[in-house]
Amino acid sequence: MTITDIRQQLSEKGLKITPQRIAVLEAIIKLNNHPSAENIIDYIRKNYPNVSTATVYKVLDALVDNELIKRVKTDKDVMRYDAILHAHHHLYCTKTDKIKDYFNDDLNHLLTNYFKKHRILDFEIADIKLQIVGKFKTPKKTAPKKRNILPKKA
Amino acid sequence: MTITDIRQQLSEKGLKITPQRIAVLEAIIKLNNHPSAENIIDYIRKNYPNVSTATVYKVLDALVDNELIKRVKTDKDVMRYDAILHAHHHLYCTKTDKIKDYFNDDLNHLLTNYFKKHRILDFEIADIKLQIVGKFKTPKKTAPKKRNILPKKA
C-alpha cells in the first residue's frame, strides 16, 4: 500500500486529500497491530509534531464512516483501529490483550453459505466478524535461543 | 432466574453474597437488553438509592471475572453487559445501535466442529462470538396502522 494508493482511496470516497489523513492511514498500515488512537498519534508526531489530537480523532471517524478502516473494540476501554486490507477475523488473547488477525477464506465461505441458506428474519447482514477469544500458546522450543549464564540480578 | 438462583451462582463462584451483587445481576437479567453500566445504575437506584457508581463497576468486573456475565463490545465507546443464560451471538444494527441476541445451536455446532478439525496454530480457543453487523428490516405491513389526514405542519 503506497501513498499513491492511499490518495486514490481517499479520492474514491470523495474525501479531501490532506497530509493528516494520509499520515493517519499510513500509520495504521505501518503499525499493523491494531493501534489505539494514542499509538497513532505518537507515531504521526514523530514526523509531524503539531498534529492535533482532535484532528486524529476526527480523521479516524471520517475513515471509519467511509469504510477505509474499522474500529476494533476490546474488553478494555480504548478503541483500536484496523486498516481494511482483506476480510478477516480477530483472535483476542485474554492473557496479553493482544489482538491478532485471523484470515480464513474457507471459513468466510462457510459462513456466507450458511447464512445464504439460513436467513435471519428481518435482518440484512452486512458483515460477519468472529471474535475468537482464548490464549496464545507459547510454542515449544526445540532448543533454547539464548543461554543466560549470568544470574538474573546482581 | 430467581434470587435464589442468583445467590446460588454467586456462592458457586466463591463470591460473597451482597445485596449490591444480587441487585446488579437481577438488573441485567430483568433489563434483558444488553444494558450499559448507566442503565444498570439507574435501574438499581429505583430500589436502592444509595448504591455507589464505583460499586456497580466493581461488581460488574467481579461478575465478568467469574464468568457470570459477559461484556458486549460495540463500536461505540460504552461497554454493555449481558447475563450468561445460554451461548449466543449478537446482531448489531448499524442504524439504531440496538443489539439483539441471536441463538443458533446449529451454527454453534458447525463452528465447534470446524475448529475441532482446523485448529488455529498456537491458539487455544475459549469462546467464539459472532458479531453479525447489518440492519433490521422493518417488516412490511399488510395495511397502514394510522392515516395521517392532517398536514404534517400547521
Add this chain to the structure above:
DNA sequence: TATTAAACGAGAATGATTCGCTTTTAGATT
C-alpha cells in the same frame, strides 16, 4: 458476637474522546 478480609460509599481523579471556535487549506473556479 467477635474477627477480619472483602465489599461498599462518596467523591475526587483520570484519561480517552469530543466540542466550540478560529484559522488554515484542498480543490474548484475564474
Add this chain to the structure above:
DNA sequence: AATCTAAAAGCGAATCATTCTCGTTTAATA
C-alpha cells in the same frame, strides 16, 4: 496563477465513562 469557499485542522476546554482512594460497613466464619 490568484481567488473563493466549504471542508478540514488546530487548540484548549469540556465531557463523561470508568477508576482510584480511603474511611466505613458487612458477610462469612469461628
